[in-house]
Amino acid sequence: MWQVQRHKEYRQKILHLYKPLHQDLYSMHPSAFFLPTFLEAVRTNTEESLASIMTEPTPGVFSFAMLQPNFCDMLLEEVENFEKWVHAMKFKIMRPNTMNKYGAVLDDFGLEAMLNQFMEGFIAPISKVFYPEVGGGTLDSHHAFVVEYGKDRDVELGFHVDDSEVTLNVCLGKQFSGGELYFRGIRCENHVNSETQHEEMYDYCHVPGRAVLHRGRHRHGARPTTSGLRMNLLLWCRSSVFREMKKYQKDFSSWCGECQREKKERQIQCVKATKLAFLRGGGGGMI
Ligand SMILES: [Zn+2]
Structure with a gap:
């Protein structure tokens, strides 16, 4: 509980003191944030329209062009500006999760409301269609952060599952080589360490502006970013309804x-x- 309280105070202090670099990021502007093809598909909001902009290179992993280059640049600059500010203020920055030592939690410096609209308006319609069996239709909270890989940053990320029902992972830039996202099959809590079948192995190469959507329980990791700097936006989408229901289930063979x-x-x-x-x-x- 002490940590929860400390985090609340940290967030409040930042919200009070931090001056955003790009104010435009802090409220939702769909046509400035998203590519027209993506917007059109979500607005039409049918299984066909959504499927038409996506590829599914391995079962359960969907990839699609999503963000405007200008939005990616603004978000990168905002994160860098925030990190500089945190450093100047001599705050101890709270990192995104237990595995990433670099990066920042976007919800900590004022982007929570915008990202909630991002999830509700633009991720939920997709996850409702493609991930109904893991609570994709009842997403109600999120954890959003940016990760940084490269020299003097995190290099790679081990094999893991996310604390999410559905994860959106979008490359924001900048220039880099390596850093492929590898997948190793979807597993429930009981089977998280079980063997990978050959057909479950898949490597994805990041392209700036392009999103990857997968279940949180889809085991994955990041290969070393061998040169340059790679920054990705992560949105862990959660469903409290699904988490409650899961407690009473034993068979997860639907996923x-x-x-x-x-x-x-x-x-x-x-x-x-x-x-x-x-x-x-x-x-x-x-x-
Ligand atoms: Zn299982």
Whole structure:
């Protein structure tokens, strides 16, 4: 509880003292933030219109061109401005999560309301269609941050799952090589360390302005950014309804790759046992 209180005070102090560089970022301006193709698809809001702008390179991972280059630049400059300010103020910056030592939580310096509209207006319509089984239709909170990879920053990120139902990951720039996002199958809590099947392996190369959307439980990591500086916007979208329901569920075969595999295995065993019983019962040679 002490940490929660401390974080609340930290956020309030910043909100009170920090002067934004780009005021335009702090309220939602869809046509300035999003590419026309993306906006059109979300406004039409049908499964067909959304699917038309997306690729699904591996099951459950969707990629699409999303952000205006100018929005990416403004957000990068705002984050850099905030970090400079935090440094000048001799504040101890709170980093995005337990794994990233560089980057900043966007919700901490005034972007929370805009990012909430970002999620509700532009991510929820997509996740409702593509991730209904993990609470994609009932997203109600978020954690938004920017991560920084490169020289004098984080280099890579180990294999993990996110504390989210649905994660949006958008590359903001700048120039870099490496830093591919690798995927290793979707797993429930019970199976988070189970083996990866060959067909579950997929590597994605970041392109500035382009988004990747995946379930939080889709295991992934980031390969080393070998040169330059790479910054990505992460929006962890959560559903309190899904988290509550999950407590009473044991079978996650609608989305967990390992639950699915076990279920299939059980069915095969069941068919085998039935056949065997039939043979033993003198059923004849029809099998
Ligand atoms: Zn499972």
